[in-house]
Amino acid sequence: MPQEKEHNRRVILASRPKGAPTKANFRFETQPVPKPGDGEILLRTVYLSLDPYMRGRMSDAPSYVAPFAVDEVLGGGTVAVVEHSNHPDYQQGDWVVSQSGWQDYALSDGRCLFKLQGPVLAHPSWALGLLGMTGFTAYMGLLDIGDPQPGETVVVAAATGAVGSVVGQIAKLKGCHVVGIAGGEEKCRYAEEKLGFDRCLDHRQDDLEAQLKQHCPDGIDVYFESVGGKVFNAVLPLMNTKGRIPVCGLIADYNSSGELPQGGDRLPLFQSAILRKRLRVQGFIINQDYGDRFEEFFRQMSQWVAEDRLVFREHIVDDLEEAPEAFIGMLEGKNFGKLIVRVASDRPGEQK
């Protein structure tokens, strides 16, 4: 069932996942399209961004943002078109970045909208990736916390993902030796051949640590952390003195049950490494920590895009009904590039 004018399809959080989410955690419902009141705008979703952080919000464990409510529509970043506006700053046909969530239509009072203008309109979905939240995450985490210097070695987890692919490319622009880590030969080849990484290693191989050591002969100065788990374990022994670890995610742990993993406690090892190597380990949430620097990011990134110095791959899934399966697959590393749901035609004014 495609998007239509009369009905608003919504994806509801039916229940909280225990461990990996399943389709049973999602429910579809259809409602009438809401009517905008005074000062309100009716938005029609064109693209929905699917991102790993959403897994955290599906749980009610304390997290950095409030959990999604059960029986409510799932939240998420979207690129939308203004269908009707009672707001002086917006008019029909405007393209915006909004937080409409997993649904066809949403109302907005104009707050927290970001109007798309200029070259980004050629790729509106990039406003959710390269020029949006994930690119912003890559840019600030790498440059502000990672502070990479020419000649240093930068290791990037999830190297072909929406964040990692941009981290590695910016690190190359800064003159670093860049080694990516990704799942599978195809992704690794892509990172080396298209993204220009010096090397990309497959974390599915048994000898990840040995390979990493071989390809980081001078150790690791910056590790951009977004996965945790065994990739982190392989990286830690190779971190150099005064190394930096920006932490923007821990996808390997998102589906964990909450029980402590069995085996010895590696926490003292990590603490000891922080002390001995004088590491700086810092978590960040892009909008909370760097919201006031979005313009700086957008200007610099748009310039690099205009100069054709960045490659960005999207994994586009058609139709809102495919969103749950695409999301479940993303947590297993099945996507290849920034995962985006094309909810409707991206040609203005045309229904899909």
Place this chain on the structure above:
Amino acid sequence: MPQEKEHNRRVILASRPKGAPTKANFRFETQPVPKPGDGEILLRTVYLSLDPYMRGRMSDAPSYVAPFAVDEVLGGGTVAVVEHSNHPDYQQGDWVVSQSGWQDYALSDGRCLFKLQGPVLAHPSWALGLLGMTGFTAYMGLLDIGDPQPGETVVVAAATGAVGSVVGQIAKLKGCHVVGIAGGEEKCRYAEEKLGFDRCLDHRQDDLEAQLKQHCPDGIDVYFESVGGKVFNAVLPLMNTKGRIPVCGLIADYNSSGELPQGGDRLPLFQSAILRKRLRVQGFIINQDYGDRFEEFFRQMSQWVAEDRLVFREHIVDDLEEAPEAFIGMLEGKNFGKLIVRVASDRPGEQK
């Protein structure tokens, strides 16, 4: 056997400790007092600083500084008097901070000496504590990494120790709510009554976490880490968003065997806290990281001392022969204040 003019008593690392050091790891020997050559200075040790970091250097595991060599004299910071000088910048009777180690006499070529002048001569041993390495560690770790703001809550481990006692007092000078953690009722009372902490909790009590929660009603903004272990476990759940954890030591782990502690792996929990709470966790080694800021520290700290705004307690042990036992006890928390060995009389020119 006291210090004398003809012989140089030396404490030798006889063997590397496994776990907690024992007296069998130390050996005493006596050598002739060395003769200074051209450009050299003969230093006579008056005070020897005993510090937890030395435990790390007794092992040959990779650490932030080279290990002590077996069958060599143990290293360490000292306050010494120039007995004889063939160096134009030093003359007999000068007091200096040196790295003479665990022995009565040492030669120096003048490098890495710091001449004591002015008010500190009233308390020369303070040059190893309040106005020396441990005070410097407290000052930079708290102010540069911890960045405490008025009204914030600062928690300090090893609250009556050489570093912790100064951290807490500076935090009070900065207008913070300060909660210390120490071992035993006497130390806790001292921290509250003499050091002016708002509260000091005994980590030997079973309900440390509950008490910490009660006395940090607004959570913890800065945790100054020097112990690790169970104190850290109690602190972590209470850390506030954007909290800072300077790490200058992990005394609880220094005597560990190197095997992973049994029980579940808490590393993912820590990583998750770093991410969710956007913590900054940063290890530092005072001289390597802040060597160029010693003057700034010394000037500010000397001023606070002159204004009588800081209290500093020393635990002075007489005689070099007591050094091994005092050191072993320090790792068990038996000292109360900065541990110093008075190797010889501290009145210039007088042998003890």
